[in-house]
Every structure is written in C-alpha cells, then in structure tokens.
Amino acid sequence: MQIETLAVHAGRRVDSATGAVAQPIHLSTTFERDPNGKWPRGYTYSREENPNRETLEKCLAALEGGKEALVFSSGLAVVNAVVQAMEPGDHLIFPDDVYYGLRRVIGEVFAEWKLESSFVDMTDTGAVSAAAMKPNTRLLWVESPSNPMLRVADLSAIAQIARKANAVSICDGTFTTPVIQRPFDFGIDMVMHSTTKYIAGHSDVVGGALITKHDNYLFERARKSQKYGGAVPSPFDCWLTRRGVDTLVLRVRQQSANAREIAEFLRGHAAVERVLYPGLSAHPQHELARAQMPGGFGGMLSVQVRGGRQEAMGVAARVRIFTRATSLGGTHSLIEHRASVEGPQSVIPANLLRISAGIENVDDLKADLDQALRPLL
Numbered sequence: 001m002q003i004e005t006l007a008v009h010a011g012r013r014v015d016s017a018t019g020a021v022a023q024p025i026h027l028s029t030t031f032e033r034d035p036n037g038k039w040p041r042g043y044t045y046s047r048e049e050n051p052n053r054e055t056l057e058k059c060l061a062a063l064e065g066g067k068e069a070l071v072f073s074s075g076l077a078v079v080n081a082v083v084q085a086m087e088p089g090d091h092l093i094f095p096d097d098v099y100y101g102l103r104r105v106i107g108e109v110f111a112e113w114k115l116e117s118s119f120v121d122m123t124d125t126g127a128v129s130a131a132a133m134k135p136n137t138r139l140l141w142v143e144s145p146s147n148p149m150l151r152v153a154d155l156s157a158i159a160q161i162a163r164k165a166n167a168v169s170i171c172d173g174t175f176t177t178p179v180i181q182r183p184f185d186f187g188i189d190m191v192m193h194s195t196t197k198y199i200a201g202h203s204d205v206v207g208g209a210l211i212t213k214h215d216n217y218l219f220e221r222a223r224k225s226q227k228y229g230g231a232v233p234s235p236f237d238c239w240l241t242r243r244g245v246d247t248l249v250l251r252v253r254q255q256s257a258n259a260r261e262i263a264e265f266l267r268g269h270a271a272v273e274r275v276l277y278p279g280l281s282a283h284p285q286h287e288l289a290r291a292q293m294p295g296g297f298g299g300m301l302s303v304q305v306r307g308g309r310q311e312a313m314g315v316a317a318r319v320r321i322f323t324r325a326t327s328l329g330g331t332h333s334l335i336e337h338r339a340s341v342e343g344p345q346s347v348i349p350a351n352l353l354r355i356s357a358g359i360e361n362v363d364d365l366k367a368d369l370d371q372a373l374r375p376l377l
C-alpha cells in the first residue's frame with residue numbers, strides 16, 4: 001500500500017463488538033482475565049497495553065516502513081527513554097544545532113549519569129567520523145533538516161558511520177514526517193517523532209514516537225521505559241493523534257508547497273537578509289536535500305530580517321494571520337522569535353524568525369508577511 005492509503009487504514013479495523021467505523025476510545029485501565037487466568041484478548045493493564053495505543057503504534061510503524069513503534073507521552077519522553085537506555089561511560093553524538101530541549105535533557109536531567117556527549121556539525125561527515133572513533137560510541141543522533149537553522153545532514157553517510165562504530169543511529173523525523181523523507185531508506189536504525197507536531201497536526205495533543213527498522217537493544221530498553229516506567233500517552237491522546245494521521249499526507253504536502261512559495265517570496269524581499277530553506281537552490285545542501293527529501297522540502301523555514309532582535313520582534317508583532325507561538329506542524333501558520341524562546345544560552349541569530357507554514361491560502365500568508373516586513377524598508 002502507498003502512504004496515502006496507509007495514513008487512512010494502517011492499524012485500524014472496524015470494531016468487532018459494535019461495527020463502529022471510528023475506533024472507540026478505550027478508557028478502561030484494566031482488562032478481564034479468563035477463568036483459566038489467561039488474557040486471550042491480549043490486554044491486561046492499560047499502562048502495558050491499550051487498544052488505542054496499539055492502533056497508533058501499528059500505524060506509525062507502517063508509515064515509516066519500520067518493524068515496530070512505541071508511542072510516548074511526549075517527544076522528549078522518547079529522548080529520555082533512549083538516554084536512560086545508555087550505560088555509564090557510553091559516548092553519544094548529537095548535532096551541534098540539535099533541538100534545544102534535547103540539550104537540556106542531556107545537560108540537566110542526565111548531568112550526573114557519567115555519559116560522554118559530543119555535539120558535532122552533522123553537515124561535516126569527516127567531523128562525525130572523527131567523533132565516532134571513540135570505542136565507547138553507542139549512539140549517533142541526527143536531525144535533518146535541523147531546528148531552526150534548516151541544515152541538511154547526509155543520512156546515508158551518518159548511518160554508515162554508526163554501523164562502522166557499532167553504534168545505533170536515530171533520526172529525529174519531526175520536521176519531515178515520512179511524507180517528505182524516510183530515514184530507513186538511507187540505512188538509519190530508528191526514527192523518533194515529536195508527534196505533537198505534523199503527525200497529530202492540529203496543535204491539540206502532545207506525544208512522541210520511536211520507530212525501529214529492526215530488533216535492537218536500545219529499542220527493547222525503551223520499551224521497558226514505556227511499559228514499566230510509565231511514560232505512556234492517554235487513550236484519548238492516541239485516538240486524537242491517530243485521527244490526525246488520516247490527513248497527514250494532504251496537510252504536509254500543502255504545508256510544504258506553501259513553505260516553498262513563502263521562501264521564494266521572502267528571498268526577493270528588500271527587508272530580508274537571508275532565507276533558510278532546503279528547497280531554495282541557494283541552500284548549501286540543496287542537492288543533498290533533493291536526493292534525500294523526495295516528498296518535498298517540508299513546511300518549516302527560517303528568515304533573517306534586516307536588522308537585529310528589535311526588528312525581528314517587530315515583524316512578529318505585526319502579523320495578523322500568522323500566530324506568534326512556539327511549536328510547529330499545525331494547520332495554522334506560526335511565527336516565532338527563536339532566540340528569545342531558547343533563552344540566554346541560545347546561539348540562534350537575533351534577527352531570525354522561524355516559520356511553520358500552515359494550510360491557509362499562500363497569497364494571504366505572503367501578504368501578511370509583506371505588511372509586517374514593510375516598516376523595515
């Protein structure tokens with residue numbers, strides 16, 4: 001089945017008890033045993049198994065072309081489960097411009113865990129190779145395109161480096177979804193998502209997923225964090241997310257087309273210094289992005305306006321259709337001043353605004369940005 005069909009059907013079936021076409025939400029925390037003490041229907045207690053969670057996990061595994069998926073209560077709960085699976089002395093490699101929340105998990109939650117972390121420029125394959133020479137390297141984490149600098153890393157090269165180092169590679173697929181890019185096609189071992197974003201798609205439910213291409217020890221340890229550690233999403237969260245996936249392909253294609261047109265428009269705008277979008281031919285990794293992102297270049301872009309923090313904040317203050325808010329991937333367009341969201345340690349340029357293109361009419365979106373930028377001229 002193709003991705004459009006999988007998005008609608010994967011993991012789903014008509015409810016055998018009632019014929020309901022939309023899956024019921026199973027709020028029951030516990031499930032009946034047979035007189036012989038067995039649970040023949042496969043469910044015992046809802047932290048361990050739940051029908052809505054199972055539906056979502058099967059669906060996400062199918063969409064990515066993976067073997068199995070685990071869903072969690074947030075994207076960062078996935079990060080926590082993976083890092084918890086490491087052992088003292090293990091060496092982990094992350095992008096130097098990794099999502100800042102992951103940096104906080106490493107630096108604050110696991111500060112005393114005796115893990116060794118390297119933050120490397122993932123667009124420099126030589127630097128990644130050199131970092132992976134350490135014999136204790138166990139994990140290579142990659143985000144492509146990165147957040148919010150939209151740098152593109154070579155997934156095949158990174159997967160190969162990980163294999164050679166006997167380490168596991170994980171790609172954060174939050175920005176792309178399998179509609180745009182399928183990391184397993186490039187040899188990556190596992191994919192994670194903040195399903196809060198495009199997968200659920202309506203800015204109304206927080207969640208995360210870890211999907212594996214093949215059996216591996218990190219996935220098994222993450223399963224224990226989920227089932228026994230309890231980092232599980234509620235049945236309603238799973239239901240909402242699975243419903244969101246029905247329209248994932250339609251939404252992401254429209255968001256990607258809108259982002260591309262906005263990027264082209266901003267590139268020629270006199271109040272703009274630089275546009276970061278892998279779909280622009282001037283992007284330093286444009287050719288790699290073309291090869292790696294067959295579904296389009298995604299709905300995320302960043303723009304550096306002429307001026308500094310004040311000018312950028314001024315543009316964000318003047319928008320009327322875009323909403324000033326963090327997060328991404330919803331049906332509605334968002335704009336945010338990234339450096340002030342990340343706080344004083346942020347290395348993001350002060351004149352940068354990150355844009356999440358929604359599914360609105362693109363001419364309306366361009367006109368909104370134009371009126372917000374004009375006072376800078």
Ligand code: PLP
Nearest residue numbers: 074075076099147174194196207
């Ligand atoms: N990865 C990326 C690329 C993100 O943008 C985010 C959240 O913004 C996360 C992971 C964390 O996900 P969550 O907010 O669902 O915990």
